[in-house]
Every structure is written in C-alpha cells, then in structure tokens.
Amino acid sequence: MGEIRNAERTRKAILQAAKEEFFERGYSGARIESIAKRAGVNKxxxxHYYNGKDDLINQTIDEFVSSVPIGNFTLPANPVDIADFRWKVNMDHLREFLKFTAWEAVEELPQNSNGEEARRRVLQSYNADMKSKQEMGLVPNELDPAFITLMMSSLTIYPLLYPNVTKMITGYTVDDQEFQEKWSRFLRQISERIFQKEDVK
Known part of the structure; x- marks a missing residue:
C-alpha cells in the first residue's frame, strides 16, 4: 500500500513539474530533463510513468482541466452574463494555462500533443450550451452558436494574452482594477445588444 501511495505522489509531482515547465516554456521549449529536476526525480x-513528451503534455492538461472546479465551466443561465463570467474565470483561474496556449501560434506541435481532446470537450460544451439557449429563445436564431463561442473566447482571452497591446490601446494594465471593472461592464453592454432580452428564472 505504501508503494502505491509513493507511486501516486511521484506521478503527481511529475505532473506538477510538467505543468510549470510547459506553461512557462511551451511544448517545444519544455525539456524532460528540466521537468525531472523540478520534480526531484531522475529522467x-x-x-517509467509516461510514454514520452506527447503523453506527458496530454496527461498534464487532462489533470489541469479536471482540477479546475466544475463551476468554472458551467455557464450562467442568462447569455448576457456569459462573457463577463468567462472573463473572470479566465483571469482568476486559467491565466497561466492560456499563456501556454499562445505558444501554439508560434510553434509547430505534433498532432494531439497539446491536450486537444480535453480542451475540445470544454469548448464543445460551450457550443452545446449556446445552442440550447438558442432553442429556448434566449439567443437570436440567425447567430451561429459556434461563432458566438469563438467571439466570447476572443473577447475574454485577448487582454490576458496581449497585456502590452491592451495597455497601448486603453492606457490600462490588465491587472488594473479599474480596467477589469470597465471591461466587465463593456462585455455586459455588448452582450445586452447581441442577445434577446428575456427574463431568466
């Protein structure tokens, strides 16, 4: 029993070290040797636990996604609230992970090496949620649910990935409380113009 517990502790230590390495350096920049050093184990x-770098990144992201409280992926009933909700979740819980995803824009990654399946499940659940709200009459029929998800992802991620551009455009840093409050209000104002106004119980 002690050996099982030790093996589980070692596995978790490796995943934690891998998360730090991948999130800081991206897939291509991450090194198994550095992960081993961070975890305090030999390469x-x-x-012994993972079948190379591809397996490690997929399991790292699966573990990360499953560690995020389910409430952070459960969208509000009123579509007007969704953009602001996703902005706050991204800012408070997913910021380092989102920086990792930015590496995809500049790196050539092996297929299925970036936790794609786990991430697709979350994003497809957003599409399904928006389609369901559309069927309830809360979202205009002429709007494509997948494009709404893409739009909300852009609005709620861009300031976090490009803080320098955000400051050049707005004069605020993304960590400025006033910016965060103003951006939340803006997201709500935009949402109110997009979605049909219905009372949501």
Missing amino acids: QLIY
Whole structure:
C-alpha cells in the first residue's frame, strides 16, 4: 500500500513539474530533463510513468482541466452574463494555462500533443450550451452558436494574452482594477445588444 501511495505522489509531482515547465516554456521549449529536476526525480523515472513528451503534455492538461472546479465551466443561465463570467474565470483561474496556449501560434506541435481532446470537450460544451439557449429563445436564431463561442473566447482571452497591446490601446494594465471593472461592464453592454432580452428564472 505504501508503494502505491509513493507511486501516486511521484506521478503527481511529475505532473506538477510538467505543468510549470510547459506553461512557462511551451511544448517545444519544455525539456524532460528540466521537468525531472523540478520534480526531484531522475529522467528515467519519468519514462517509467509516461510514454514520452506527447503523453506527458496530454496527461498534464487532462489533470489541469479536471482540477479546475466544475463551476468554472458551467455557464450562467442568462447569455448576457456569459462573457463577463468567462472573463473572470479566465483571469482568476486559467491565466497561466492560456499563456501556454499562445505558444501554439508560434510553434509547430505534433498532432494531439497539446491536450486537444480535453480542451475540445470544454469548448464543445460551450457550443452545446449556446445552442440550447438558442432553442429556448434566449439567443437570436440567425447567430451561429459556434461563432458566438469563438467571439466570447476572443473577447475574454485577448487582454490576458496581449497585456502590452491592451495597455497601448486603453492606457490600462490588465491587472488594473479599474480596467477589469470597465471591461466587465463593456462585455455586459455588448452582450445586452447581441442577445434577446428575456427574463431568466
């Protein structure tokens, strides 16, 4: 029993070290040797638990996604509230992970090496939620649910990924409380103009 507990502790230590390495350096920049050093284990032990870098990144992201409280992926009933909700979740809980995803724009990644399946499940659930709200008459029929999800992802992620551009455009840093409050209000104002106004119980 002690050996099982030790193995589980080692596995978790490796995943935590891998998360730090991947999130800081991206997929291509991450090194198994650096992950081993962060975890305090030898390189061979990583290969005992994981089948190389691709397996490690997928399991790292699966573990990360499953560790985020489910409430952070459960969208509000009123579509007007969704953009602001996603902005706050991204800012408070997913910021480092989102920086990792930015590496995808500049790196050539092996297929299915970035936790794609776990991420697709979350994003497709947003599409399904928006389609359901559309069927309830809360979202205009002429709007494509997938494009709404893409729009909300853009609005709620861009300031976090490009803080320098955000400051050049607005004069605020993304960590400025006044910016965060103003951006939340703006997201709500935009949402009120997009979605049909219905009372949501």
